[in-house]
Amino acid sequence: MEYLTSNPSETKKIGEKLAKKILHFGKPSKPGQAQYRARRMRDSAFVLGLVGELGGGKTTFLQGFAKGLGIKEKILSPSFVIMKRFDIKHKTPTPFKAFYHIDCYRIEKVKEILNLDFKEIISNPQNIVAIEWADRLWKILPKDTLVLEFEFKNRSKRKVKIRNIPLWISTLDKNS
Ligand code: ADP
Ligand code: MG
Numbered sequence: 001m002e003y004l005t006s007n008p009s010e011t012k013k014i015g016e017k018l019a020k021k022i023l024h025f026g027k028p029s030k031p032g033q034a035q036y037r038a039r040r041m042r043d044s045a046f047v048l049g050l051v052g053e054l055g056g057g058k059t060t061f062l063q064g065f066a067k068g069l070g071i072k073e074k075i076l077s078p079s080f081v082i083m084k085r086f087d088i089k090h091k092t093p094t095p096f097k098a099f100y101h102i103d104c105y106r107i108e109k110v111k112e113i114l115n116l117d118f119k120e121i122i123s124n125p126q127n128i129v130a131i132e133w134a135d136r137l138w139k140i141l142p143k144d145t146l147v148l149e150f151e152f153k154n155r156s157k158r159k160v161k162i163r164n165i166p167l168w169i170s171t172l173d174k175n176s
Pocket of ligand 2: 058059060077132
């Protein structure tokens with residue numbers, strides 16, 4: 001799935017929509033629905049891997065994503081902090097309790113991340129984990145990581161490509 005955005009708000013909007021879909025994991029749904037099956041099968045964190053050049057819109061996207069999770073705090077480029085944790089307290093029922101924003105831009109060795117209890121964080125089904133510069137950690141990411149690629153088109157246009165998107169997420173309309 002590919003989206004072309006013309007400004008930061010559109011990129012945020014896609015992030016917000018995706019977050020809302022992911023939260024719906026927690027909504028009671030009838031057995032037999034794809035959503036129900038996906039929820040039953042989940043036994044680790046929901047992991048998003050964001051890749052693409054500097055200024056591609058990864059952090060901007062996550063600002064919208066956090067908004068969609070109901071997080072009020074501001075999501076910043078964590079240049080000096082590798083990892084930040086936010087509580088998820090959403091009005092709709094959701095099995096997710098925490099959102100982790102990880103930025104691997106400054107890490108040199110995978111070990112630096114492992115030292116931060118990374119394995120525990122990604123194995124907890126109550127966590128949603130978004131990782132900028134995820135390509136630096138491919139080896140240790142779960143196979144079902146949702147991969148988002150950000151491409152710089154020009155000053156105000158970006159392309160966001162979502163790979164291996166599960167069926168239950170389907171389309172994310174940036175205009176509605
Ligand atoms: P990254 O985290 O990938 O390095 P950021 O989200 O921090 O990227 O930066 C993206 C920059 O590009 C921001 O300054 C943002 O305002 C600007 N920008 C311009 N157009 C867009 C767009 N269509 N989508 C996202 N960001 C955009
Ligand atoms: Mg960033």
